[in-house]
Amino acid sequence: MEEQKSPILDNIFGYQTRIRKQDREYQKRQKAMCIWFTGLSGSGKSTLANALEQSLFEAGFNTYILDGDNIRLGLNKDLTFSEKDRRENIRRIGEVAKLFVDAGIIVITAFISPFEADRQMVRNLLEKDEFLEIFVDCPLEVCEQRDVKGLYKKARAGLIKDFTGIGSPFEVPQKPDLVIRTHLQPIETSVNQLLELVLPKISLKKPKPNHFVYNSSF
Numbered sequence: 001m002e003e004q005k006s007p008i009l010d011n012i013f014g015y016q017t018r019i020r021k022q023d024r025e026y027q028k029r030q031k032a033m034c035i036w037f038t039g040l041s042g043s044g045k046s047t048l049a050n051a052l053e054q055s056l057f058e059a060g061f062n063t064y065i066l067d068g069d070n071i072r073l074g075l076n077k078d079l080t081f082s083e084k085d086r087r088e089n090i091r092r093i094g095e096v097a098k099l100f101v102d103a104g105i106i107v108i109t110a111f112i113s114p115f116e117a118d119r120q121m122v123r124n125l126l127e128k129d130e131f132l133e134i135f136v137d138c139p140l141e142v143c144e145q146r147d148v149k150g151l152y153k154k155a156r157a158g159l160i161k162d163f164t165g166i167g168s169p170f171e172v173p174q175k176p177d178l179v180i181r182t183h184l185q186p187i188e189t190s191v192n193q194l195l196e197l198v199l200p201k202i203s204l205k206k207p208k209p210n211h212f213v214y215n216s217s218f
Helices: 006-011 022-029 045-058 070-072 085-100 114-127 138-145 152-158 187-202
Strands: 034-036 063-067 106-110 133-138 178-180
Touching: 022 085, 022 187, 034 045, 034 085, 034 114, 034 187, 045 063, 045 106, 045 133, 045 138, 063 070, 063 085, 070 085, 070 178, 085 114, 114 133, 178 187
Parallel strands: 034 106, 034 133, 063 106, 133 178
Antiparallel strands: none
């Protein structure tokens, strides 16, 4: 379905700042990137995201985590859990992630993000080498046994409608950059797999950007 352009956008023009993404990356000595964790509730997305961020932070990288519940408590607190609003939830998150990448930050996200089209939409917002999709593959029955937030119990009781895995489907990623099965291995092994994938990609390889001279007529 083709997205309809709002006529309001006809009067809005993107502004190019003097400081570019490459300048911010060079300042931070890192390649900006979005590392996108997707999987069922209880699969271990937030746990892995936090463990990965801790490892990267201690190694001197500039990072930030966008977590599903935190976003829902603020930026997206006006959205419901209908399919339409869930898609809007991911769209907004994708735009925020894009801003973090433009700021030269390694942004790590942890969202169920059940629909393939939505995850692809976020990927398309970024450059080819700026998005990594990590599928946290954990069976529904294991996630239910964990049920750390009590959400599956509520969904089974009919208190939560359209809950992913119960009343709404989860579309398995077709070509994830990495699959982690948290029910089969300890977290240390999972984090090592993540670091093996991520570290070579965030190490700055670009040369120092050309210095610009300030021009008041810029």
